[in-house]
């Protein structure tokens with residue numbers, strides 16, 4: 001699979017896996033292989049009960065096409081999206097690159113997705129019994145930033161009955177100008193509006209904010225203030241980085257690949273630093289979901305020790321396969 005174009009390999013792997021699940025006893029065999037269970041792993045957070053703290057990060061299942069299959073692999077939670085109000089193609093291909101030497105990925109997918117209505121139809125058909133489902137929401141590329149708030153409101157309202165928690169994504173580097181929404185003014189406006197919609201519901205749902213690893217300390221201080229002011233439930237740290245520092249691949253290759261967000265091992269240390277900063281500076285005032293370069297039990301513990309309450313994986317899962325989820329959960333249960 002690693003010889004194929006990275007995006008094609010992604011779809012092929014999931015299709016093969018879907019096929020395996022349909023074989024006689026496929027589901028129970030795969031569950032038996034990968035779904036590690038222990039009551040010690042249970043976490044209660046934002047009023048939700050997670051059977052374990054290991055989640056699948058956003059972007060893997062942007063359209064709710066794979067969470068049924070992924071729920072067999074032992075994840076405690078699966079974050080679907082980023083979804084936008086209208087369908088959009090994303091950037092031209094190729095837009096996903098493997099950096100094998102660095103155990104990283106660079107992507108400039110650009111929120112390719114079928115739109116929120118299609119996602120809602122899929123979510124209506126299946127809800128896994130014991131896996132928490134998150135909805136990661138964004139804005140369409142054609143929506144100007146001063147109207148972005150409407151896109152977040154549309155996704156929030158349409159998804160409300162179909163997900164367990166929300167993530168406001170203003171940190172992808174692949175939608176021009178999106179990360180400007182991380183500034184205090186626009187971010188406070190978006191989150192306050194969503195919180196007022198949320199608080200008008202009979203049973204509000206947790207709302208989290210996903211941030212970039214490229215924020216400065218003073219921007220992180222702003223994030224702490226904004227969480228306090230808007231009273232959202234927590235932060236996901238972090239998304240991919242635009243930095244290319246410390247990579248083993250050649251400069252020529254970096255230039256050839258071009259723009260995009262870097263994930264996996266190269267973002268591991270910075271993401272832990274951001275978690276640690278937020279946790280310490282806020283005196284643990286809000287829960288943090290740690291994500292970035294988790295490639296094994298040790299990296300998972302590093303994030304939890306830095307102050308994360310839950311963790312998510314993406315690139316590590318691509319490189320290591322489903323064994324990763326099991327090995328982390330096993331180590332945490334036996335710690």
Ligand SMILES: Cc1cc2nc3c(=O)[nH]c(=O)nc-3n(C[C@H](O)[C@H](O)[C@H](O)COP(=O)(O)O)c2cc1C
Nearest residue numbers: 057058059081082107238239263264292293314315
């Ligand atoms: C191909 C790809 C697509 C992604 N798409 C999204 C996305 O749509 N929304 C989002 O919030 N994060 C997205 N991410 C970021 C991941 O959720 C995660 O925050 C980041 O990759 C760091 O984790 P990792 O090092 O375990 O991959 C994407 C990452 C990759 C590699």
